[in-house]
Amino acid sequence: MEFEELIAAALAVVAPRRLQGRLVGDVGAALVTADGNRYVGVSIDTACGTGFCAEASAIAAMVTAGEEHIERIVAVWRDERDDRIYVLPPCGRCREFVRQLHPANLDTEVVLGAQRWSPLRDLLPDHEWPEPVT
Numbered sequence: 001m002e003f004e005e006l007i008a009a010a011l012a013v014v015a016p017r018r019l020q021g022r023l024v025g026d027v028g029a030a031l032v033t034a035d036g037n038r039y040v041g042v043s044i045d046t047a048c049g050t051g052f053c054a055e056a057s058a059i060a061a062m063v064t065a066g067e068e069h070i071e072r073i074v075a076v077w078r079d080e081r082d083d084r085i086y087v088l089p090p091c092g093r094c095r096e097f098v099r100q101l102h103p104a105n106l107d108t109e110v111v112l113g114a115q116r117w118s119p120l121r122d123l124l125p126d127h128e129w130p131e132p133v134t
Contacts, residue, residue: 003074003111006030006038010054010076011085013040022046027077027088029054033062034069034104055094059101068101074111087113095124 009030016026027043041057052060054075062068075088089112090098098105098120106121121127 003114003117006032006072006074006111007076007085007087007114009038009040010074011078013042014076014078015042016080019044020047022051027054027075029058029073029075031055031058031062031073032071033067034071035067036071037062037065037067039065053091053094055090056097059094059097063101068105070098070101070105070108072109072111072117073098087111089123095120099124099127 010028012028014025014028017024022045024044025042028040030038030040032038039058039061041054041059041061043054044052044057055073058073062070073090075090077086077088078084079086090110098108106119106127108120109117110120110123111117
């Protein structure tokens with residue numbers, strides 16, 4: 001699946017709205033697994049701070065379906081003022097979440113633009129378990 005197709009899949013679920021006064025659905029994410037299956041999700045903001053990033057929502061759908069090996073992932077946001085679309089890099093929590101699901105996810109292609117990506121390992125330095133100090 002090309003970057004543009006995955007970006008379009010993430011954009012297709014972007015539908016900002018208010019839920020109990022909090023913004024949900026303003027960021028969409030899409031991922032493709034090693035088996036070629038696609039999962040999508042949206043951001044969920046909550047007052048207590050335990051909301052979900054769009055990537056985490058897509059990952060939760062993937063895990064629910066019994067998969068954990070991510071080949072490629074992207075998150076997007078649309079600026080409603082001028083309708084421009086932005087590809088968002090995953091936050092540190094989401095980077096670590098992807099890493100912990102499957103050892104091969106260090107090679108997950110994180111889409112950073114229409115023609116740009118990086119393997120997760122390059123976005124998550126010092127990802128190996130540390131050596132003991134004593």
